[in-house]
Amino acid sequence: xxxxxxxxxxxxxxxxxxxxxxxxxxxxxxxxxxxxxxxxxxxxxxxxxxxxxxxxxxxxxxxxxxxxxxxxxxxxxxxxxxxxxxxxxxxxxxxxxxxxxxxxxxxxxxxxxxxxxxxxxxxxxxxxxxxxx
Numbered sequence: 001x002x003x004x005x006x007x008x009x010x011x012x013x014x015x016x017x018x019x020x021x022x023x024x025x026x027x028x029x030x031x032x033x034x035x036x037x038x039x040x041x042x043x044x045x046x047x048x049x050x051x052x053x054x055x056x057x058x059x060x061x062x063x064x065x066x067x068x069x070x071x072x073x074x075x076x077x078x079x080x081x082x083x084x085x086x087x088x089x090x091x092x093x094x095x096x097x098x099x100x101x102x103x104x105x106x107x108x109x110x111x112x113x114x115x116x117x118x119x120x121x122x123x124x125x126x127x128x129x130x131x132x133x
Contacts, residue, residue, distance in 0.1 A: 008036035009047070018050060023073040027053055030079045034087070043087055056082050 011031035013021045020027060027050050037043045048056070054070070057063040062081055080091040 006036060007039045008032055009039070011035065011047070016049070020050065020071070023071045024050065026074045026076070026079055030074075030082060033079070033083065037087055037089075045086055048082070048086065053078075053082055056085050060085055 009032065011028040013019070013024060013028065015028065015031075018024070030053060031047050034043075034045075034047045038045065038047060051068060053074070054063065054068045057074070057078055058065055058068055060081055062078065076093055080093060083089040083091065
């Protein structure tokens with residue numbers, strides 16, 4: 001059993017010589033997701049660089065021009081904006097205000113069964129990323 005089918009490239013800190021430790025997690029997640037679309041031949045667009053991701057966010061009006069070249073982090077919302085703009089992939093992002101540890105397994109099972117073939121980003125409000133696929 002797997003959450004995705006097909007190949008992808010894993011993008012990580014310092015992957016392309018950019019020191020994005022402490023601020024680049026979502027950029028790298030986006031690049032990894034984007035590579036899956038490219039390697040499955042769903043897109044011929046190259047995996048965007050940090051700067052290209054920032055440029056898209058400025059073009060759609062989400063960020064000010066001063067954002068380009070910065071070391072500011074982005075999150076799930078910005079990932080969805082970029083994937084929608086560059087690949088035409090739309091997302092639904094849900095907020096869960098109260099998640100207890102005893103229910104995390106149920107939440108994972110919900111996303112696993114519901115999000116097959118989709119990108120799933122689930123966050124705990126206070127504790128940060130819980131699931132990031």
